[in-house]
Structure formats: structure tokens, C-alpha cells
Amino acid sequence: MPERLVVIGGDAAGMSAASQARRRRPDDLEIVALEKGSWTSYSACGIPYLVGGDVASLDDLVARSPQTFRDAFRIDVRLRSEAMAIDLDARTVEVRDHEHDRTYALGFDVLHIATGAHPMRPPLPGIDGADIHGVQTLDDAAHLLDHVTSKQVDIRESRVVIVGGGYIGLEMAEAFVRRGADTTVVTSTAQPLNLFDPDIGELVGDAMRAHGITVRCNERVTTFEETGRRTTLVHTDAGDPPIEADLVVLGMGVGPNAGLARDAGLATGDRGAISTDRRQRTSAEGVYAAGDCCESFDRVTGRRVYVALGTVANKQGRVAGINIGGGYATFPGVIGTAVTKLCALEVARTGVSEREAVEAGFEYVAVTIDSTTRAGYFPGTQPIRVKMLAEKKSGHVIGAQIIGQEGAAKRIDVIATAITAGMTADEMTALDLSYAPPFAPVWDPVLIAARKAAEALADAGQA
Amino acid sequence: MPERLVVIGGDAAGMSAASQARRRRPDDLEIVALEKGSWTSYSACGIPYLVGGDVASLDDLVARSPQTFRDAFRIDVRLRSEAMAIDLDARTVEVRDHEHDRTYALGFDVLHIATGAHPMRPPLPGIDGADIHGVQTLDDAAHLLDHVTSKQVDIRESRVVIVGGGYIGLEMAEAFVRRGADTTVVTSTAQPLNLFDPDIGELVGDAMRAHGITVRCNERVTTFEETGRRTTLVHTDAGDPPIEADLVVLGMGVGPNAGLARDAGLATGDRGAISTDRRQRTSAEGVYAAGDCCESFDRVTGRRVYVALGTVANKQGRVAGINIGGGYATFPGVIGTAVTKLCALEVARTGVSEREAVEAGFEYVAVTIDSTTRAGYFPGTQPIRVKMLAEKKSGHVIGAQIIGQEGAAKRIDVIATAITAGMTADEMTALDLSYAPPFAPVWDPVLIAARKAAEALADAGQA
Numbered sequence: 019m020p021e022r023l024v025v026i027g028g029d030a031a032g033m034s035a036a037s038q039a040r041r042r043r044p045d046d047l048e049i050v051a052l053e054k055g056s057w058t059s060y061s062a063c064g065i066p067y068l069v070g071g072d073v074a075s076l077d078d079l080v081a082r083s084p085q086t087f088r089d090a091f092r093i094d095v096r097l098r099s100e101a102m103a104i105d106l107d108a109r110t111v112e113v114r115d116h117e118h119d120r121t122y123a124l125g126f127d128v129l130h131i132a133t134g135a136h137p138m139r140p141p142l143p144g145i146d147g148a149d150i151h152g153v154q155t156l157d158d159a160a161h162l163l164d165h166v167t168s169k170q171v172d173i174r175e176s177r178v179v180i181v182g183g184g185y186i187g188l189e190m191a192e193a194f195v196r197r198g199a200d201t202t203v204v205t206s207t208a209q210p211l212n213l214f215d216p217d218i219g220e221l222v223g224d225a226m227r228a229h230g231i232t233v234r235c236n237e238r239v240t241t242f243e244e245t246g247r248r249t250t251l252v253h254t255d256a257g258d259p260p261i262e263a264d265l266v267v268l269g270m271g272v273g274p275n276a277g278l279a280r281d282a283g284l285a286t287g288d289r290g291a292i293s294t295d296r297r298q299r300t301s302a303e304g305v306y307a308a309g310d311c312c313e314s315f316d317r318v319t320g321r322r323v324y325v326a327l328g329t330v331a332n333k334q335g336r337v338a339g340i341n342i343g344g345g346y347a348t349f350p351g352v353i354g355t356a357v358t359k360l361c362a363l364e365v366a367r368t369g370v371s372e373r374e375a376v377e378a379g380f381e382y383v384a385v386t387i388d389s390t391t392r393a394g395y396f397p398g399t400q401p402i403r404v405k406m407l408a409e410k411k412s413g414h415v416i417g418a419q420i421i422g423q424e425g426a427a428k429r430i431d432v433i434a435t436a437i438t439a440g441m442t443a444d445e446m447t448a449l450d451l452s453y454a455p456p457f458a459p460v461w462d463p464v465l466i467a468a469r470k471a472a473e474a475l476a477d478a479g480q481a
Numbered sequence: 482m483p484e485r486l487v488v489i490g491g492d493a494a495g496m497s498a499a500s501q502a503r504r505r506r507p508d509d510l511e512i513v514a515l516e517k518g519s520w521t522s523y524s525a526c527g528i529p530y531l532v533g534g535d536v537a538s539l540d541d542l543v544a545r546s547p548q549t550f551r552d553a554f555r556i557d558v559r560l561r562s563e564a565m566a567i568d569l570d571a572r573t574v575e576v577r578d579h580e581h582d583r584t585y586a587l588g589f590d591v592l593h594i595a596t597g598a599h600p601m602r603p604p605l606p607g608i609d610g611a612d613i614h615g616v617q618t619l620d621d622a623a624h625l626l627d628h629v630t631s632k633q634v635d636i637r638e639s640r641v642v643i644v645g646g647g648y649i650g651l652e653m654a655e656a657f658v659r660r661g662a663d664t665t666v667v668t669s670t671a672q673p674l675n676l677f678d679p680d681i682g683e684l685v686g687d688a689m690r691a692h693g694i695t696v697r698c699n700e701r702v703t704t705f706e707e708t709g710r711r712t713t714l715v716h717t718d719a720g721d722p723p724i725e726a727d728l729v730v731l732g733m734g735v736g737p738n739a740g741l742a743r744d745a746g747l748a749t750g751d752r753g754a755i756s757t758d759r760r761q762r763t764s765a766e767g768v769y770a771a772g773d774c775c776e777s778f779d780r781v782t783g784r785r786v787y788v789a790l791g792t793v794a795n796k797q798g799r800v801a802g803i804n805i806g807g808g809y810a811t812f813p814g815v816i817g818t819a820v821t822k823l824c825a826l827e828v829a830r831t832g833v834s835e836r837e838a839v840e841a842g843f844e845y846v847a848v849t850i851d852s853t854t855r856a857g858y859f860p861g862t863q864p865i866r867v868k869m870l871a872e873k874k875s876g877h878v879i880g881a882q883i884i885g886q887e888g889a890a891k892r893i894d895v896i897a898t899a900i901t902a903g904m905t906a907d908e909m910t911a912l913d914l915s916y917a918p919p920f921a922p923v924w925d926p927v928l929i930a931a932r933k934a935a936e937a938l939a940d941a942g943q944a
Contacts (some may be wrong), residue, residue: 460493
């Protein structure tokens, strides 16, 4: 009898682990993957582009179908199959087969938990209303897409309210306004994109408003009131009148689906996410976890953090799969990199923001520079602003934010790499970055920011 | 009497040093800058885009005018003023003032040499013909632009021959073919872009040919024969018939303008370029040098190298200026990064190519991956190929080449940063690079290449 690996969750963190394990153990491992929904390995990050019309069909978001995993990887993928409980002593998972309406126990030798995340639904009256949706699964996507393409509803007569001003909320707002909906974002923070500093968030808010989106900041939703006339009244702490919505989208972030693991006795940490070591091993022997249900380690602050991103899920899943397959791999952590495109604005961050720097106890300098994405004289050159933070004592770059037009944001990756390597701002000034007029000014904006940070450090007496 | 700094050369390496020195010594330094041509601080890299029509006017290529330096930096810029000799004992420069047809001696306390480079003109019969031009100065640019916009010559009836298959040669070929000229590139190497590996160079050659450019490889020019009928016959070792040209452009690389320094007794090194230490100090007390007339240090191979690029000139000039101004700065060297755009292809390199790796004595693995610039399902996604080299023993990434369409090439900067930091391929796989569907697949192509390199290292027993 070969050993059996049971994977709970058929998206990135689960299936990348399963396929890595298969590559390393082609013959002596049985692999069963349980997925409670109807899809595997899909890009939830693509949902706003599906709703906005950039992506033609829901199927485009599926990277690998269940059949591909069955045929090419010999993985027994079981759809509509939900893990209800884990018994670590008996080494079994209780599986609810929604398709055939039955429950059975599935034994495992090795278990990999990749149960993902769920949209945050604060306990507000009415939040479970029928017209209130998250943006997390392809089932959510199908509902939202149905709304914008429905023959019964003219989307151009529809009022959409997005609750939350993070990436996903703003991306959804842009998607709906592109479809012609009357779109409002309500956020409790002073600016949208709270993971950025206010000076960047303010520019984003301005761009959203210029694009026709109503952005209401410093405002908390208190109640969702169903009227029975297909309209939800969204009450906020700004008082009357409430905002009328034909559709409400929750973009208030996500939380880990870690209940199953916690109930089984596995250790959890930040925001209740499953704790793992660097090899993605949980507190129980032979049990791994990866992705949106797990904690990560922040390499800049040294803290355990909860980060639900597809890149992290894929990396952690791969690491888990290599280790399950008998290899050795570690996931050293994240540094808070993220990027989004909003109304022609590209916005990216890495490392810590000013608020996070303060929280982590860093003494730092912060500089901001304005430049262009190409040589100033080259056609198609676009504005770019780079903000950079460096620690006073060490000179290390600890964070950066970029905002600009086409060609701006991906430059964050250079700074992410430099932060990971522990480079100082002064060391960054000498980086041999590529230059030709169609690609950059002779001093790349990243280098200009590093120069200014190095000068600020010198002025602060920490040359 | 304040000290006097004399700067020889009014382009990037000279004027960035002069302005840095001024910033640090606002009051006690007289600065004289000698420029033999008529412009300061211009972008020679922009010349192909001027000739091709992307850039409207020659003035667009001038970053800062002489008057700006005079007014804002109190630098005594003397145009059409050529340094003819340096007397280190007398601390004087002999200056030829072409404007007023006179020669005078100019004393200095500190000297900064930034005499730039000249196009290579191998001693071939006829190479000094009137219709044979380099692509180095704005005077060259004016000549070439005159040819494509002349009312006497219909550029669409014109035959242009580019000698040399490096960046500048290929960029010029594209510029001329865009103007409608019958354009031929003759190169002695087996593929164009000899600084890239042949597998990349071949793709570039194919793209050039598909764009209507005749590319003749493995062919050496032997003689330029003037016919007197405004046609130059370009004879090559491929034999008859010769190639008929109305205009010949030399793109055979450049050499350092270091004769003045050498004659004064300064130490020189690779390809005769001026030797400096990390602070851009030459072998003589109080004499600095920077830019295309100087050597650089290659951080990957540990060798002194000659690299004539605007980025390096700017960085070295800044370092020289800080040191001249009484500060402390060093230039740690280059790693061979370069990028170009050719016929919609973006091509970039950093670190060593396979040939350079062999020459430097590295044992290495090389991997190549194909991916896309955005999520595969996202509109506008483009192909990208990444080739990556890693040293077997250490696992360090030592080189990379990228070829692809829009959005591909600038990713080389991430690898350049990783190489500079001494990262291994395995360490690179964990880099927290930015991801969103409009910007990258969930595994950025750089990470896919790093993964494959790490796997190849593991297979080679160097996990």
C-alpha cells in the first residue's frame, strides 16, 4: 500500500503542493484532493477583470482543470467535497460529498491543509442579505458577473456599493464603473488603500473620483436594510440618508479558513491563521498547511503576519509539496509587496509603509521623488512617483511605494529585491539597472529615490 | 583665491561631476568646463530615435544647456574649446579655442577628465569618406538627421549600410528602415548582438529581417570605395558584388578618448581607457576621470573592463564630483546590464553571457523559460523568454538575458539587483515580487527562471 496524501482545498496552495509531491514521488504516493467548490486552481485575482469585461469568460481564470490534475498528475480530485473535520489520532478526514449527499471518512498518512480564506463579514445587521457578495471564489464571480450581464437588470441603471477601500474593493469599483454602474466606495479609513501612506492613498482617491466613482472616506457601515424592492439601504455612521444599492460588494479584506485546523487542535497565530514552520509543517506530525489559511513571516519587521495573496499561496504550496515529496525547501517569508492598477494609475508597495515602520519601531527617513518612466524626451513617457523609506541607523531600505502611469509599478520589484538582500540606500545608488530611452531616464526613478534617501540619511548623520 | 576645478568634457560624466562639486562647495571653488563641441549634457543614446522620428528635435536630447550650468551652477562653460595637452607638473591645460582661433594655458588645482569615446574606425581603406558617419556626438546626429530629412535626397530611395551588429548599429538600422531607407546591417559575428548568447541573437536577427532589414552575418568589411557618384561601394570578405551605399553608419563600438590622459602620463588599462580607483581618482594627485574615457570594474568577473554607457558615465561623474567636493563616494562597478528595443522586441542582459562565463572560468548551469508579461488571460499579455545562468558551486546567479515584447525587458533589473546582492537561484525563488493580473502571471517570469535554475543546480548535485 502506498502512502496517501490528502489535500484539503483545490486552489493554488493545495494543487501546487499536490503536483510538486507527485513530481517527487511519481510511484509511491496516492494523492486525493478535496475541493468543496466546482473548480481547481483558479485566479481569484482575476475576478475584477472578469466583471469589468477585460476577461471574456470565467473559464479563462482557471489555470488547470480537475481533469488535467487527474490525467497529468494522477491526483484523485474530488469536487463538491468538503472536509468537515480532521481526526489527528485516527488520521482521518470526515468528507461531506455534496454531489451525492453523503459523508465518509477518508484516511491519510500525510495531510495538507489549504482551505483558503473567506471575505470578512463583520456582524452587522443584514450583512447576510441576498444581494451582498464577497469576491473570493468563482461562485462569487459567477454571481457578480450575472449582475452585470443580466438581461433583467440594466447595469447602467444599477447602483453598486462597495464596502471597503482596499485593493479588491477599488478594483471592483473600477470594474463596475466601466460597465456603467453608479458606483460608490465606502471606507472607514481616511483614504482608500490604507496599506499605503495617506499621501499615496489621496492620489488614488482623486483618480477614482475623476473616473466617476463616489468615494466616501471615514465612514462606517452600520446596517444593511433590505427593502424588499431589490434595493438594499446601506446605513452608515455619517447618518441619513442611507445609500441605496442594487448590489453590495464586500471588500473588507479576508480572514483565514482555519476553523477546521483549530478544531483539530493545530496551533494558530496572527488573526487565527494556522501556524507553520519554514517548511510549512504545522504543529502536528505529518500535517502541512499553505496559502490563505496560514500565517507568514514578515522579513522586514520580523513578525508573524497574515497575508492572503496568490503569490504567497503558490510559493508556500510549492514548498509544502517539495517537503511532502521528500525534498527540502523553506519559505523564508514575505516583505509586503503588492501592486494594483486602478483607473490608469499603477500603484505598488513593498516593505513597510510609514505607519508600519512606526509600529515596528524603526527610526527612518522617508523621501519622495518625481520622475518619468522613459527618457523625458521619449514618446509615451509617463509620470512616476517613488517614495522610499530607509532605516536611520543601518541605512537599509525598509519600504517603498510607487504611484504612476503605465510602466511605473513593476519597478517595485527592484526595491523588493534590494530590501530582501538587506541593501542600504547608498548601495542601491550604484545598482547597474538597465537604461535605454524607451525604458527609463538615464537615472532610473528607483536610483533617483535611492540617491535622495542616501542624502537624507547623510543629512541625518548616518551617512 | 579659490581653488580652480577644470573639467574636460561637457557631457554626462563631466557635468554631473561639476554640478556635484558645486553643490558641495558653493563658495570656494571656481569651475571651468571645456567642451570641444557645441552642446553640454546630451543623450547620445537618443540619436537613433531622433533619426527614426520618435524624437522631434535635436534640442530634445539636451538635458541641460550651457546657459543652465552657467546660471544655476556658476560653472564657466566654454564651448568649442578643446583640451590639447595636460601638463601635470605645471598644473595647466592647453586649450584650443576654436571659436576665436586661439590657444591658451588654463591653470587648475583639481582636474576632472571626461573626454568620452569615439566610434571605432578600423584602419580600412576609405573609412574616412565623407558619407561614413559615427553615432557618437550631436554633430554626428545632425549629419544623420540631415540625410533622412534632406530635400535633395529621398530617403526612400536611399541605401543605408550599417557596419556592426551591436546595439547602436541595430537601433540605427531600425531608425533608417522606419524612414523608408533600404537598410543593410553587416556584422562580422555569427549573429547580431554579440554581447548576447547566439540563441538570443538569432531571434533578434530574425525580427530584424522580418522588419525588412537585410542582415548579413559572418561578413567583414574590407574596403570602402568612393565612386564619386555619391555612392560608396562597401566591399566585404564575402566577395563581389560590393554593397552599394548612399550612407554608411559605423556601429562597431567605441573606444576611449584617453590619448590626452595617456600623453600626460596617467595610467591606463583595458582597451587603453584611463585607470581609476573606486573614488574615480587617476594615478595623478588631484586628477579625476569618469565616463566613456575610463575603465570600470566588473563585479561579477572581478575584472577591469571598458564599458561606455550613459548610466555608468553619470554614476562615475557623480562619484567624482562628490569626492572633488570634499565628500566620500565610491563607484563599486558594473555588472554588464544593458537593454534595447528593436522592432517591437525588447532585449536585455545583465551579468555574464555564456561566452563571458566560460572566459571568466565559471562552471555554471544555464536555463531558459518561456512565459508571459501579464496573466495569461489578461488582455495585452506578451511573450517573454528568460535565460538565467547560475554558478554550480555557489548557486549564485551570475547572468541573465531577456527577450520578449512590451513589458518584458525591464524585468532584467530584478536579476541585476539579485546578482549584485550575491543571491542564489534558490534565494531568488522566494523573492516577494509584485503580482496582479495586469502586471505578471502569479509566478513572475523571473521567478520561474530562478526556480528552473535552482532545479538545474539541484540536478547538478549543488542544491
